[in-house]
Amino acid sequence: MTLGAAAILLCGLAAGQKEQKPAELQLTNDGKMLRPANYREWVWLSSGIGMSYQPGASASEHPVFDNVFASPSAYRVFAATGKWPSGTVLVLEIRASQSNASINKSGHFQGDLEGIEVHVKDDRIPGGWGFYGFGKDKSSATLIPKTASCYSCHEQHGAVDTTFVQFYPTLLEVARAKNVLRANY
């Protein structure tokens, strides 16, 4: 499927179904997604630092933090059922780390924004889930092609429905209780 086809698909259904979608999922008539405006006030799932899925990756002197937020309506459904509803929006925010500043002497705290990427579950997207990259300040983004490695990696390794619930400790408890964890994640 091409980006153009995805755009038509998103466009064609957006008009008719807009009123059923949560406000956090803002798709435009030309198949773009608008940058989530207030995701910092959504429900935070967890943060990591310097994470890499590549064997042999060496630790960086300046590792980045990754912060993950869920749209409130999607969070509530997941907390109750262990399943992500259509309309789910997950935001991955990347921030620089700092160490020696103010009274801090070791370890790391968070600094400037480096960019955000968004993972969306929507019936209008082929395969059900789509990724959008907004970088540091893009106001809109088009669907990342389904051939990108983010899709195959999330499909192969995501503990629940292509999402990395294994790295979100409170949702991992929910997933265990609801028995929705994929085998061998």
Added chain:
Amino acid sequence: MTLGAAAILLCGLAAGQKEQKPAELQLTNDGKMLRPANYREWVWLSSGIGMSYQPGASASEHPVFDNVFASPSAYRVFAATGKWPSGTVLVLEIRASQSNASINKSGHFQGDLEGIEVHVKDDRIPGGWGFYGFGKDKSSATLIPKTASCYSCHEQHGAVDTTFVQFYPTLLEVARAKNVLRANY
């Protein structure tokens, strides 16, 4: 001031003012604070890892994450004014870090809860701010004595009103815009 006096103060005013306080600030009639039940759904401010204010502290093999959450009503006031209102509740959550699990090969992600500490702004507390330690599973806590080092450290180094806004990047932007940063934090 003794803990007993603080208890009386908290107790004496709690009955009369209860209806004016946000739901997140739960003080009991015997001067205790109840563990915040749903702070993970509050507004997350930031996370650090392995942070230490002691010069010469060596990096740990198993550094802990520190996650900070603000009660929603307090967050909204701070975002608009750069000031913490009476009734503010800030939760510091400590979690273990993990590294080699699932497909992760380097860096750190978050694991088990190790404990929570709470910082409260309330007119009924001498000095205006109080700390409460809940550990991993205590359902209530008494005010930490004002002689504890957390008070003097926060008073001397907190960038805004005894709080470490310098480590919360989005609130730091607000504080700069509102010109409320203390000199030499």
